[in-house]
Amino acid sequence: MRSVFWENNELRMIDQRILPNHFEVLSYRDHRSVAVAIKEMVVRGAPAIGAAAAFGLALAGYESASSSTSDLLAHLQASANTLKASRPTAVNLAWAVDRVMGVVTAHGAERSADEIRQLVLDEAQRIADEDVEINKRMAEHGAALINDGDTVIHHCNTGALATVDWGTALGVIRTAHEQGKKIHVLVDETRPRLQGARLTAWELEQYGIPYEIISDNTAGYFLKAGKVQKCFVGSDRTTANGDVANKIGTYMLALAAFDNGVPFYPVVPTSTIDLSLTHGDLIPIEERDPQEVLGLEFEGQRVAPKNAKARNIAFDVTPARLVTGIVTENGVAYPPFEESLRKMVLKNS
Numbered sequence: 263m264r265s266v267f268w269e270n271n272e273l274r275m276i277d278q279r280i281l282p283n284h285f286e287v288l289s290y291r292d293h294r295s296v297a298v299a300i301k302e303m304v305v306r307g308a309p310a311i312g313a314a315a316a317f318g319l320a321l322a323g324y325e326s327a328s329s330s331t332s333d334l335l336a337h338l339q340a341s342a343n344t345l346k347a348s349r350p351t352a353v354n355l356a357w358a359v360d361r362v363m364g365v366v367t368a369h370g371a372e373r374s375a376d377e378i379r380q381l382v383l384d385e386a387q388r389i390a391d392e393d394v395e396i397n398k399r400m401a402e403h404g405a406a407l408i409n410d411g412d413t414v415i416h417h418c419n420t421g422a423l424a425t426v427d428w429g430t431a432l433g434v435i436r437t438a439h440e441q442g443k444k445i446h447v448l449v450d451e452t453r454p455r456l457q458g459a460r461l462t463a464w465e466l467e468q469y470g471i472p473y474e475i476i477s478d479n480t481a482g483y484f485l486k487a488g489k490v491q492k493c494f495v496g497s498d499r500t501t502a503n504g505d506v507a508n509k510i511g512t513y514m515l516a517l518a519a520f521d522n523g524v525p526f527y528p529v530v531p532t533s534t535i536d537l538s539l540t541h542g543d544l545i546p547i548e549e550r551d552p553q554e555v556l557g558l559e560f561e562g563q564r565v566a567p568k569n570a571k572a573r574n575i576a577f578d579v580t581p582a583r584l585v586t587g588i589v590t591e592n593g594v595a596y597p598p599f600e601e602s603l604r605k606m607v608l609k610n611s
Contacts (some may be wrong), residue, residue: 264427265284266305266313271324271374273317274306278423282464286377293322293341300348300355304544305514307424307469308534309393310499312354313593315345316386321360323379338366338382350546351577353423353505358389365443390426396531397428399591404434404494404529407587407594410443412491415481415519417450418509420496420529431494431529432462434589439471446474448484452509452575454554461520478511482518493519497530504599505542506530510575525586532590532607542579550574 265276273290275355278362280286280300284397288304296318301307306315322341328334342359349355362385366378373381407412414435418424421432429436452458459475466473475486484490493515499507506512506528519526539545550573560563566572588595588602592609595602 264319264390265310265423266390266426268320268383268390273297273314273321274416275314276423277304278306278461279304282460290318291321292325293318293345296321297345297348306457307419307475308352308354308421308496309397309425309430309531311349311352312358312533313386313390313393313426315348315355316358316362316389318345319359319384320335320383321517322381326334329375331371331373331375334378335366338378351498351548354531354533357533358386360384361377361389364391365602370378393531393558394425394428396533396591397425397430398437400430400529400531400589401428401437403591403594404431404589405441405443406528407525407527407589408434408438408443408445408492411445412443413446413448413489415448415450415484415493415516416462417458417478417493417495417512418452419457419465420494421459421462421464421465429465429498429597430531431527431534432465434494435471436469437470444470445467447471448471448490450474450478450481450513450515451475451510453478454558455540457509460467462487474601478514480598481515485522485524488522489522493524493526496527497518497534498529498533498577499539499545500528500530500588500603501539501542501545502537502600502603503541504585504595504597505545505586506580506582506585506588507542507545507547507577508580510578513578513580516580518592520584526584527581527587527589527594528585529589530566532592532610535590535603535607537604537607542581545579546575550576604607
């Protein structure tokens with residue numbers, strides 16, 4: 263099933279906070295609760311967040327009982343601002359909201375309020391459907407990079423849960439497996455929220471793909487020992503020069519891969535490529551509640567001292583010099599990325 267979908271005039275989303283021990287689908291009827299769900303990581307992963315925000319705008323349209331076109335448009339714009347503020351790093355969120363609002367702006371003046379509501383919902387659904395199709399195209403391009411017998415390191419979660427369906431980097435691995443390639447996955451735990459140990463491992467079990475969970479700081483050992491052939495990761499925002507913002511810990515993985523000559527591939531839909539930013543230092547980096555770090559337990563006991571303080575940076579930026587190639591739905595981009603990424607994006611025009 264899809265991680266994010268519209269049903270009976272509600273937005274429904276798999277609650278990713280409680281997997282793998284519990285599986286629950288939550289329902290949302292207003293845009294503010296969707297913004298909270300994005301912030302609290304009920305839904306996570308750049309493509310899934312984008313689709314959720316687009317459907318959040320559809321909910322905003324139905325929240326307003328106004329028959330006035332101008333009043334409805336004002337409410338949609340205010341709701342768009344609320345949704346875009348929920349998480350700053352993933353570019354898909356703003357991209358999806360701006361895409362929906364662009365359609366509204368282009369056609370709203372000539373439509374009734376009810377027609378605008380339908381326009382918003384139709385565009386949100388289009389974004390969700392396109393995401394699945396795009397992921398499968400990326401997966402085919404990426405799977406061609408995986409050889410039979412490869413061991414692959416994967417960081418965070420980039421599967422069906424992180425998208426509307428199928429996945430980005432994990433979608434590549436899934437496709438290679440379905441092609442009959444015998445592959446093995448080393449799954450970074452991905453601290454502090456353990457998206458790898460909780461979510462990626464759970465998805466790999468559903469697909470029957472062999473895997474082992476490793477602590478994040480073990481990746482360098484396996485890379486240096488020659489036990490890994492490829493690294494595949496996702497991206498929350500990729501800049502024009504090929505710098506890649508992704509879940510914290512990706513940069514360290516890329517450094518270790520580069521030092522040991524192991525190919526490192528982010529898998530990135532073109533909606534995640536931000537050509538307006540020339541380099542990764544310009545990407546806003548989210549810092550989350552320190553309790554996500556301080557609340558960790560070991561053998562039933564809190565790890566940190568009672569008065570400890572913490573920093574909880576959610577993303578880091580891997581510089582383009584460490585990236586072998588960037589897999590998109592339009593093919594694999596190679597350096598110089600300033601040229602190749604622009605070509606990949608322009609193929610959609």
